[in-house]
Amino acid sequence: MPAGRFAPSPTGPLHLGSLLTAAASYMAAKQAGLQWLLRIDDLDTARNVDGAAQQIIDALEAHGLHPDAPVIYQSKLIIRYAEALTRLQHSGECFHCTCSRKKLPKGRPYPGTCRHRTTPVNDAAVRLRLRGEPITFEDVVQGPQSFDPAELGDQIILRRDGVYAYHLACAVDDGMNDIVQVVRGVDLLPSTAPQLAIMRALGLSEPVYAHVPVVTNRAGQKLSKQTHAHPVNVGAAAQNLQRVLSLLGLPTPANRTQTWQPSDWLQWGVSCFDLRRTQQRLPPGSGDDFELPSPT
Numbered sequence: 325m326p327a328g329r330f331a332p333s334p335t336g337p338l339h340l341g342s343l344l345t346a347a348a349s350y351m352a353a354k355q356a357g358l359q360w361l362l363r364i365d366d367l368d369t370a371r372n373v374d375g376a377a378q379q380i381i382d383a384l385e386a387h388g389l390h391p392d393a394p395v396i397y398q399s400k401l402i403i404r405y406a407e408a409l410t411r412l413q414h415s416g417e418c419f420h421c422t423c424s425r426k427k428l429p430k431g432r433p434y435p436g437t438c439r440h441r442t443t444p445v446n447d448a449a450v451r452l453r454l455r456g457e458p459i460t461f462e463d464v465v466q467g468p469q470s471f472d473p474a475e476l477g478d479q480i481i482l483r484r485d486g487v488y489a490y491h492l493a494c495a496v497d498d499g500m501n502d503i504v505q506v507v508r509g510v511d512l513l514p515s516t517a518p519q520l521a522i523m524r525a526l527g528l529s530e531p532v533y534a535h536v537p538v539v540t541n542r543a544g545q546k547l548s549k550q551t552h553a554h555p556v557n558v559g560a561a562a563q564n565l566q567r568v569l570s571l572l573g574l575p576t577p578a579n580r581t582q583t584w585q586p587s588d589w590l591q592w593g594v595s596c597f598d599l600r601r602t603q604q605r606l607p608p609g610s611g612d613d614f615e616l617p618s619p620t
């Protein structure tokens with residue numbers, strides 16, 4: 325069944341920014357009559373935090389965000405990525421890269437050093453060659469996008485440590501799980517072109533993308549584990565949803581009562597959320613003081 329999805333990495337608990345993305349993807353999916361799936365992007369085991377996946381699932385449940393199918397764990401779909409890798413390798417557009425991070429120019433695209441290495445070598449990453457016309461797509465929130473493959477550089481699809489790359493796994497899952505709509509944070513906008521390149525190389529159908537603004541602290545940094553974002557208080561789920569709906573530009577309901585539950589807020593959100601009217605960026609500090617005063 326066609327679906328939208330929320331796909332967090334289990335690197336820490338749900339914070340206001342991830343709740344905003346979850347709610348936006350949920351409301352957009354429900355509006356479009358799609359299923360809403362929850363996928364845990366847990367391939368990078370070194371970054372996973374014990375218990376974080378369950379914490380995220382529980383926090384979403386507390387906010388009325390119930391997925392329409394069992395939670396998907398990327399760590400259980402390794403065969404799927406292995407098959408995709410083999411197919412990409414058969415396309416003749418892949419090569420083995422032995423460059424260390426130190427050897428590569430900082431902040432510039434991969435210079436193509438190893439393009440001649442088409443036979444397997446030990447201790448190497450696998451890269452997909454990107455070339456040709458600009459990769460273009462229409463983002464529902466951010467408008468028309470165009471990325472030059474030469475600027476992106478050849479993309480790692482299998483890391484040197486044997487972990488399937490984030491872009492490969494994300495592209496394959498979105499394609500194979502019939503994800504027709506991807507609503508996620510604008511920090512992931514640059515990920516879209518490499519993911520589209522992989523989907524196109526594999527002949528997978530492409531979703532519509534909508535990159536919603538990220539919630540930032542006063543210094544303008546995205547809320548994350550690195551910037552010490554607070555976990556959402558699951559005891560204040562209704563207030564949290566009220567807050568993220570307001571950040572997403574939804575009006576205050578005229579008939580709002582203090583007894584509204586998370587499901588009431590979500591229902592309200594589904595009735596009037598409009599991705600096309602969502603702001604492209606939020607002002608710095610939008611994540612501050614996120615605990616609204618208790619209703620009196």
Ligand SMILES: [Zn+2]
Nearest residue numbers: 421422423438
């Ligand atoms: Zn290389």
